[in-house]
Amino acid sequence: MVPIGGQTGLVDGTVFDEPHVAISTERLRSLTEPDVLNARIRVGAGLTIGEVHASCPNGWTFAVDFGARESATVGGAIATNAGGLRVMRHGTMRRNVVGVEAVLADGSIVDDMRGLDKDNTGYDITQLMAGSEGTLAIITAAQLKLVPAPKNLCTALLSFASRDDAISALPPLQARLPDIEVAELMLREGLDLVSTHLRRTNPLPPDGNAGLLIEVPGFPETLAAASEELPGLIDAAVASSLSDRRNLFAWRESHTEAIKAQGSSIKLDLSLPRSMIGSTLDAVDRLVAAEEGATAITYGHLGDSSLHVSILGVPDESAPHLESLVLELVAAVGGSLSAEHGIGRKRASQLSLRRSQTEISIMKAVKAGLDEHGLLNPGVIFSI
Numbered sequence: 001m002v003p004i005g006g007q008t009g010l011v012d013g014t015v016f017d018e019p020h021v022a023i024s025t026e027r028l029r030s031l032t033e034p035d036v037l038n039a040r041i042r043v044g045a046g047l048t049i050g051e052v053h054a055s056c057p058n059g060w061t062f063a064v065d066f067g068a069r070e071s072a073t074v075g076g077a078i079a080t081n082a083g084g085l086r087v088m089r090h091g092t093m094r095r096n097v098v099g100v101e102a103v104l105a106d107g108s109i110v111d112d113m114r115g116l117d118k119d120n121t122g123y124d125i126t127q128l129m130a131g132s133e134g135t136l137a138i139i140t141a142a143q144l145k146l147v148p149a150p151k152n153l154c155t156a157l158l159s160f161a162s163r164d165d166a167i168s169a170l171p172p173l174q175a176r177l178p179d180i181e182v183a184e185l186m187l188r189e190g191l192d193l194v195s196t197h198l199r200r201t202n203p204l205p206p207d208g209n210a211g212l213l214i215e216v217p218g219f220p221e222t223l224a225a226a227s228e229e230l231p232g233l234i235d236a237a238v239a240s241s242l243s244d245r246r247n248l249f250a251w252r253e254s255h256t257e258a259i260k261a262q263g264s265s266i267k268l269d270l271s272l273p274r275s276m277i278g279s280t281l282d283a284v285d286r287l288v289a290a291e292e293g294a295t296a297i298t299y300g301h302l303g304d305s306s307l308h309v310s311i312l313g314v315p316d317e318s319a320p321h322l323e324s325l326v327l328e329l330v331a332a333v334g335g336s337l338s339a340e341h342g343i344g345r346k347r348a349s350q351l352s353l354r355r356s357q358t359e360i361s362i363m364k365a366v367k368a369g370l371d372e373h374g375l376l377n378p379g380v381i382f383s384i
């Protein structure tokens with residue numbers, strides 16, 4: 001049985017060559033009146049993240065947001081513990097889901113929709129479902145947390161002379177603006193691709209090599225004061241209207257399509273200790289440079305130290321070797337080979353690069369306890 005949401009997943013969690021029963025949550029579209037007093041919204045697993053946003057009452061919002069919002073479902077986002085643009089301030093789905101209803105492999109229903117912030121009565125079933133990738137149960141509904149919608153968001157693209165300048169700018173900015181919601185890194189090579197794709201001029205000045213898309217509650221003057229004297233800062237474009245804001249976000253969110261338009265690539269979704277980002281990316285660049293004709297396009301959520309690295313121009317026969325070299329490098333510095341997309345079937349054979357045998361045994365024991373015949377999403381997380 002393969003649970004299917006919006007099928008936006010990037011690690012083959014819903015793609016299965018063997019005969020299987022696909023179970024779609026498309027019709028699980030219940031939506032109750034948002035409960036402002038408790039700051040909760042109860043939704044069917046088949047609603048999209050965009051529909052949840054649109055259902056939030058005035059003054060409130062749902063904090064999880066990412067590019068696939070109009071197709072990705074609540075069930076899929078919980079099952080993959082989706083993160084996205086605002087993780088640095090609000091956490092991933094784990095921090096924003098406070099209850100689930102789910103159907104187990106034997107058909108029994110678990111109703112953990114109580115929704116309390118604190119409830120230390122044994123194991124947390126809702127949290128167990130977050131990131132379980134359809135291997136433990138089919139999520140049918142969820143209780144999600146609402147957060148106050150920020151007022152006067154200031155959105156800006158800060159341009160830096162180098163990637164390292166942009167990376168080093170984040171800690172001082174955060175110290176001065178503790179409420180930063182978004183800090184997305186984009187580099188010249190990626191913005192060049194997006195610029196061709198969108199037919200717009202690259203937003204970086206000629207001497208700029210890295211951009212930080214920042215969004216923070218407050219006014220442009222606050223951001224300007226906080227950015228003063230950041231080493232390597234050479235320009236700042238501040239959105240003065242909703243359409244400006246959309247345009248700035250489009251630079252970041254169009255990376256996926258612009259890269260896809262280049263043909264096949266090695267797609268990596270890495271999480272790194274912040275202190276290791278610069279040196280690890282340098283090492284990745286060296287590995288990529290050794291492969292003739294290959295280019296790495298790096299971008300992503302600097303705010304929570306997770307970055308997407310897409311390597312273009314690598315012949316199919318050498319791609320697995322180069323991918324392994326990069327993943328081993330990331331593991332060696334304490335990073336993760338899956339920051340946010342999960343393991344799926346695509347990365348099941350690489351799980352031990354990040355998790356110890358003891359951890360994998362615990363996960364398998366949980367799986368066997370809830371699904372003794374291995375009916376739910378076989379081959380996902382653990383190779384068959």
Ligand SMILES: Cc1cc2nc3c(=O)[nH]c(=O)nc-3n(C[C@H](O)[C@H](O)[C@H](O)COP(=O)(O)OP(=O)(O)OC[C@H]3O[C@@H](n4cnc5c(N)ncnc54)[C@H](O)[C@@H]3O)c2cc1C
Nearest residue numbers: 005006007008009013067073075076082083084134139340
């Ligand atoms: C353009 C783009 C941008 C993205 N950006 C981000 C980002 O910034 N941050 C981030 O974290 N992720 C990002 N993602 C990944 C995204 O979070 C996931 O693809 C999405 O959350 C999965 O939701 P879905 O409904 O499409 O699930 P599907 O793709 O249908 O399924 C994904 C997995 O969840 C399981 N599943 C689905 N529904 C259920 C259910 N009801 N119960 C149990 N298991 C279920 C499936 O079996 C599968 O294993 C992005 C994806 C795209 C395409």
